[in-house]
Amino acid sequence: MKYGDTYALEGVTLDVPKGDFLAIMGPNGAGKSTLLKTILGLAPLVRGSVRVFGKDPYKQRSEIAKKIGYVPQRENVNDEVPLRAIDVVMMGLIEGMRPQREEALMDKALKALEEVGLVDVAYKTYRELSGGQKQRVLIARAIVSKPELLLLDEPFSALDAQSSRTVARLLKKYNDEGTTIILVTHDITPIANDVKRVALLNKKLIAVGEPLKIFTKENLLKTYGVEVPVLVQGRLCIPLIGDQHGR
Numbered sequence: 001m002k003y004g005d006t007y008a009l010e011g012v013t014l015d016v017p018k019g020d021f022l023a024i025m026g027p028n029g030a031g032k033s034t035l036l037k038t039i040l041g042l043a044p045l046v047r048g049s050v051r052v053f054g055k056d057p058y059k060q061r062s063e064i065a066k067k068i069g070y071v072p073q074r075e076n077v078n079d080e081v082p083l084r085a086i087d088v089v090m091m092g093l094i095e096g097m098r099p100q101r102e103e104a105l106m107d108k109a110l111k112a113l114e115e116v117g118l119v120d121v122a123y124k125t126y127r128e129l130s131g132g133q134k135q136r137v138l139i140a141r142a143i144v145s146k147p148e149l150l151l152l153d154e155p156f157s158a159l160d161a162q163s164s165r166t167v168a169r170l171l172k173k174y175n176d177e178g179t180t181i182i183l184v185t186h187d188i189t190p191i192a193n194d195v196k197r198v199a200l201l202n203k204k205l206i207a208v209g210e211p212l213k214i215f216t217k218e219n220l221l222k223t224y225g226v227e228v229p230v231l232v233q234g235r236l237c238i239p240l241i242g243d244q245h246g247r
């Protein structure tokens with residue numbers, strides 16, 4: 001994976017089985033977002049290959065897009081058009097799906113907003129929502145089509161503790177029902193007991209596996225260049241590592 005002359009990712013081999021709940025962690029600029037974009041066929045691939053549901057996302061994106069829900073790290077929904085929260089969520093139903101009645105779409109969008117705890121702002125315009133509310137609307141847009149694969153780029157970054165818990169519970173529920181989840185996060189606390197695997201990334205894949213086996217002093221030093229405590233009273237707990245890198 002290369003932007004201009006610089007490699008963002010090199011020599012990464014990663015298999016994600018169906019039903020996995022994988023957290024990708026690493027310092028700023030480690031290539032985490034790039035890795036998610038690779039799954040969508042959106043990052044520049046110089047060598048190697050990617051297969052998603054057995055298909056090449058760089059050549060067959062439209063065939064797999066409807067099975068994937070994606071929450072980008074940041075997204076500017078067009079501010080000129082006064083879209084309501086419910087309209088933004090409905091966008092997740094329109095792409096690549098067969099035509100449905102407006103009421104059926106609205107019904108599904110309202111249910112998704114309810115799942116992220118935002119049904120009360122459904123008819124507010126998106127631009128007047130807070131940062132954390134916008135982020136949850138984008139999560140609702142990603143889940144509304146009941147995708148087989150959910151990709152989330154820092155879903156907790158703008159959320160308060162209660163909203164983080166709501167979203168974490170939602171992800172656990174979807175994963176229990178069979179949805180494969182791959183998310184990028186600097187803070188594993190909200191999902192520490194739910195993730196099945198963690199991948200530590202710093203341009204290369206440092207380690208991947210069960211959290212307790214992966215968070216070794218050696219792996220963390222290799223990934224972040226600093227020691228970070230990971231066990232507090234026997235529970236997985238990582239401080240906001242991103243803060244040490246200027247966030």
Ligand SMILES: Nc1ncnc2c1ncn2[C@@H]1O[C@H](COP(=O)(O)OP(=O)(O)OP(=O)(O)O)[C@@H](O)[C@H]1O
Nearest residue numbers: 003004008026027028029030031032033034035073
């Ligand atoms: N569109 C782009 N054009 C040029 N360089 C890019 C582009 N996107 C990312 N990069 C570079 O690729 C590298 C990896 O970026 P990426 O966004 O994948 O990192 P990240 O691990 O998600 O970081 P963060 O934790 O800061 O979000 C960085 O050096 C970044 O500057």
